[in-house]
Amino acid sequence: MQHGNFCSHNFISHAKLISSLRLILPEALNQFLGGNRKKEVRCMERMVFESEDIAHDFEKKNVFGLQSLDVPIYRVFKKFWLTETIQRKQLTLQRPAKWHDPFENYLRSRRVVFYGQSVTIEGFTRRLYGQCWSLCEESDAMWRIYSPYKESDGVKVKTTARKLFNVLLNIKQTDAALRYFIGKVDYLEEDELERYFSDADIFKAHLMDATGTGPVVALLKKRKEFEHEKEVRLLYQDAGGEPNGDRKLFPIDPNELFEELVFDPRISEVACAQWKAEFTALGFTNPMHQSGFYRLGINKPLILD
Numbered sequence: 482m483q484h485g486n487f488c489s490h491n492f493i494s495h496a497k498l499i500s501s502l503r504l505i506l507p508e509a510l511n512q513f514l515g516g517n518r519k520k521e522v523r524c525m526e527r528m529v530f531e532s533e534d535i536a537h538d539f540e541k542k543n544v545f546g547l548q549s550l551d552v553p554i555y556r557v558f559k560k561f562w563l564t565e566t567i568q569r570k571q572l573t574l575q576r577p578a579k580w581h582d583p584f585e586n587y588l589r590s591r592r593v594v595f596y597g598q599s600v601t602i603e604g605f606t607r608r609l610y611g612q613c614w615s616l617c618e619e620s621d622a623m624w625r626i627y628s629p630y631k632e633s634d635g636v637k638v639k640t641t642a643r644k645l646f647n648v649l650l651n652i653k654q655t656d657a658a659l660r661y662f663i664g665k666v667d668y669l670e671e672d673e674l675e676r677y678f679s680d681a682d683i684f685k686a687h688l689m690d691a692t693g694t695g696p697v698v699a700l701l702k703k704r705k706e707f708e709h710e711k712e713v714r715l716l717y718q719d720a721g722g723e724p725n726g727d728r729k730l731f732p733i734d735p736n737e738l739f740e741e742l743v744f745d746p747r748i749s750e751v752a753c754a755q756w757k758a759e760f761t762a763l764g765f766t767n768p769m770h771q772s773g774f775y776r777l778g779i780n781k782p783l784i785l786d
Contacts, residue, residue: 539650539657543694545664545701547713550643553740554614554713557627560634560756563742567763571730572648572738574610574717577700579727608719609696610729614645616665616711619743619774628745636756637743637772644738645715648731659693659718664701666712671704678702693718736766746772 540550558566566572617623619637628635642663649661669677677683678699686695697716717729742760744753753771760769 539646539661543658543662544642544646545662545694545698546667547642547663547665550646550663551641552616553618553639554616554642554645555618555623555637555639556612556614557623557635557637559628559632560636563636563638564759564763566733567735567739567760567765569730570733570735572612572733574612574715574729574731576607576727577609577611578607580613609700609716610719611700611714611716613710614640614642614713614715616713617709619772620709621774622709624746624772624774630747633745633747635745639740639743640738641740642713644740648733648738649715649717652731662694662697662716662718664697664714664716666701666703666707666710666714668703668705668708674702674704735764739765739767741768741770744769744771746774746776 544550562573615623623637624635646661646663650657652661654660696718700716701714703712717731719729742765744756748756748771750771757769
């Protein structure tokens with residue numbers, strides 16, 4: 482009996498490791514397995530994950546750095562994209578390769594030798610999709626970066642980390658434990674980032690992580706200069722075949738996900754009323770109002786005798 486448990490544990494560990502490697506180094510894995518064993522391995526993976534997903538504790542194993550999933554989080558959308566999101570009832574996650582900071586995925590530029598073959602870690606970005614939110618309720622930087630003054634077309638959306646994570650958890654997929662993640666960004670100095678990802682042991686741990694979290698943890702590292710963003714990232718890891726496109730779309734109920742809409746503080750009262758009417762026409766029923774971020778809050782006249 483004890484020997485059987487040991488074999489079962491090895492069986493599960495190997496299945497998880499192979500699935501993880503399929504995500505990040507698919508070409509090298511295919512060469513390693515050979516053509517004849519691919520179907521057998523896929524069958525093994527399905528058996529393991531169909532049984533384990535039922536009992537998998539996503540809140541403990543797929544959530545990073547957040548003490549509670551019920552914490553409020555925020556994101557500024559351009560009005561056009563939020564309109565599309567509500568109208569189509571779909572949330573868009575984008576490949577990190579499309580994000581602006583060149584340090585967003587430090588591992589992407591690294592080369593390693595894997596089973597004697599020199600490979601790039603392109604799988605990290607080809608199979609990961611994400612969307613960025615913030616623990617910061619409001620700031621000047623938030624409005625100026627994501628809604629530049631000349632455009633002033635931003636809408637701040639409020640939700641919770643739990644509601645956002647449920648967008649992915651509501652999609653029932655085999656090996657879901659390798660697919661769905663949410664986490665708070667860890668901010669490091671540039672030299673710390675370089676040391677972290679130049680450490681062979683750490684790099685190997687990311688590659689050989691049988692839980693599939695290696696690429697996710699890597700993507701939750703960012704330069705200290707961005708610490709003011711207090712960022713939270715929703716991440717999806719494509720465990721299927723060859724990834725297609727730079728975006729992944731997930732079905733949502735906008736009224737369930739978005740608790741309120743807060744309009745750009747620099748638009749006029751007329752524009753504010755118009756925006757509210759437009760989102761109401763799209764079926765959005767939760768609170769909507771304009772931000773008062775740039776108002777001084779001094780309404781009474783100053784009387785000088």
